[in-house]
Amino acid sequence: MEELWQGFVKALQLVVTLDPEVMEVSGRSLAIAAISCSITALLSLPLASLIHFSRFPGKRLLVNVIQTSYSFPTVAVGLFVLVLFSQAGPLGGLGLMFTPVVMVIGQVFLVMPIMLGLTISALSGIDKTIPETAVSLGASPFQTAVITLRHARFAVLTAVIMSFGRAVSEVGLALMVGGNIRGFTRTLTTAISLETSKGDIELSLALGMVLILIALVINITLNRLQQR
Amino acid sequence: MKSIAIPLMALVVASSLVLGAVSCGAGGGDRLRVATTTSLYDTGIWDYLEPMFEEEYGIELDVLYAGTGIALEYGQRGDVDAITVHSRSRELRFIADGYGVERVPFAYNYFLIIGPQDDPAGIAGMTPEDAFGKLAESRLGSFVSRGDDSGTHSREKALWQAAGYEYQAVQQMGDWYIEAGRGMGPTLLMASEKQAYTLTDTGTFLSYKGQVDLVPVIDEGSALLNVYSVIACNPEANPNINYQMAKNLVDFLVSPEIQELIGEYGVSEYGMSLFNPWSDDIAES
Known part of the structure; x- marks a missing residue:
């Protein structure tokens, strides 16, 4: 318990004194997760609407597959991205291994199923009369999708929050394709993993608390947005 | 037509984002x-x-x-x-x-064989090869192996070989042989926690000394260079x-x-x- 308390005190110290190294890795964690979630949202919202509003054989199976992928292990996604982007892999020529860019790409793969699946659920939860009314009033499929998404915005925002949570807290992928390079690809989670392996439990706990703090701030902000 | 427009637009936005990210991140030179x-x-x-x-x-x-x-x-x-x-x-x-x-x-x-202060297997003063032999025979102490195909792990395998044991056989010998599958630092911390023997390089051992409750048991022998x-x-x-x-x-x-x-x-x-x-x-x- 003593250790937890010391970790808490240390976390406060690091935050209050704006410790440059902690600020740097926190900013990087935040930026990478935010960018990957934005890209995922841009891709997922239209795709989820498309899946929801169209009828095709195997639709239920597809949704099942998407939901199963919620629990993809981060290291498995990491391995997949490594095989793709390593110099020996098909996309090796881009020279992206061990850069923040490849971490973003990996996170997009990682959180895409969550965002897609939860958005589809969100759309399914909307009263069918809403899209039907829109269509009868002459709305195009695109306008219909936008109207329905707007009605589902609370649930869609939940999808975004969940995705962000998974992206910012994962460590397997970041270690494997990012490489935990100081000042370049080190994030809060990989720093925690490193400091723990160095035996600095106090600093690790403190960094963990900083991560929770960031999640808290993000959630409060998004909730504020939701209430508008 | 319009239903195609949505994914198409998304694709364009996404690819431009990825391309943008690539071009600013690819300064690998x-x-x-x-x-x-x-x-x-x-x-x-x-x-x-x-x-x-x-x-x-x-x-x-x-x-x-x-x-x-x-x-x-x-x-x-x-x-x-x-x-x-x-x-x-x-x-x-x-x-x-x-x-x-x-x-x-x-x-x-040099590599060191470190272990608990009281040396339960009684290997102090032996050559590294004999010490490994005695650990396997007596089973009076646990041994934490890196188990991660690292350089230190390679050396450990070579020492088992020199002591007359096939490495696969050592892995099957029972609970006293623990494979950590981690780096040197974490392995030291684990060995300390379990009060077990382990093979370590001098540098990492010294830099972790304050956190590891184990002492060098064997620090001599050409097999440890x-x-x-x-x-x-x-x-x-x-x-x-x-x-x-x-x-x-x-x-x-x-x-x-x-x-x-x-x-x-x-x-x-x-x-x-x-x-x-x-x-x-x-x-x-």
Whole structure:
């Protein structure tokens, strides 16, 4: 318990004194997760609407597959991205291994199923009369999708929050394709993993608390947005 | 038509975002990547040397923390420009296979067999080979193995071999043999927690001394010599390798000034040096 308390005190110290190294890795964690979630949202919202509003054989199976992928292990996604982007892999020529860019790409793969699946659920939860009314009033499929998404915005925002949570807290992928390079690809989670392996439990706990703090701030902000 | 427009638009937005990200992140020309064995990283010596190299050559040096096994794998795949490792036979094979240019030793120290203060298996004073034999026979203490295909793990396997045991047989011997599958630092912490024996390099042990409740039991024997070398990866195997800069890193590590700093590293903090500068008089077996 003593250790937890010391970790808490240390976390406060690091935050209050704006410790440059902690600020740097926190900013990087935040930026990478935010960018990957934005890209995922841009891709997922239209795709989820498309899946929801169209009828095709195997639709239920597809949704099942998407939901199963919620629990993809981060290291498995990491391995997949490594095989793709390593110099020996098909996309090796881009020279992206061990850069923040490849971490973003990996996170997009990682959180895409969550965002897609939860958005589809969100759309399914909307009263069918809403899209039907829109269509009868002459709305195009695109306008219909936008109207329905707007009605589902609370649930869609939940999808975004969940995705962000998974992206910012994962460590397997970041270690494997990012490489935990100081000042370049080190994030809060990989720093925690490193400091723990160095035996600095106090600093690790403190960094963990900083991560929770960031999640808290993000959630409060998004909730504020939701209430508008 | 319009239902196609949505995914199409998304695709365009996404690809432009990815392309944008690629173009600003791909400035890989100004970075040199070196994959290093965990024991060099855990001692902090890379954190110490990295800024000096960066200043001297005006390049970002990315140090990747990996065991010798994965470091060699990164080298083979062409994902790093150089490696610093400590497993001679595997280094020589790496070069023979055409992935590395030349093996340049730059530091050495000794492996230690460490264990609980009271030495339950009674191996103090033995040769490393006999000690391993006694550990397997008596089973009076646990042994934590790196189990991660690292240089230290290779040495441990060689010691079991020298003691007359097949490594696979050792793995099957029971609960006293624990495979951690982690870097040197975490393995030390685990061995300390379990009050078990383990094989460690001197440098990492000294830098973790305050946190590890174990003492050196055996620190003598030619079988314990531990040589660190740097290998520039072969640009003929992977054209993306920044060979010129990798060569600069090799020259940097063996330069007289850096050799002196390596020899002094840790003296003020631990009372003794963690590494010895390389000398060609050292006979590697």
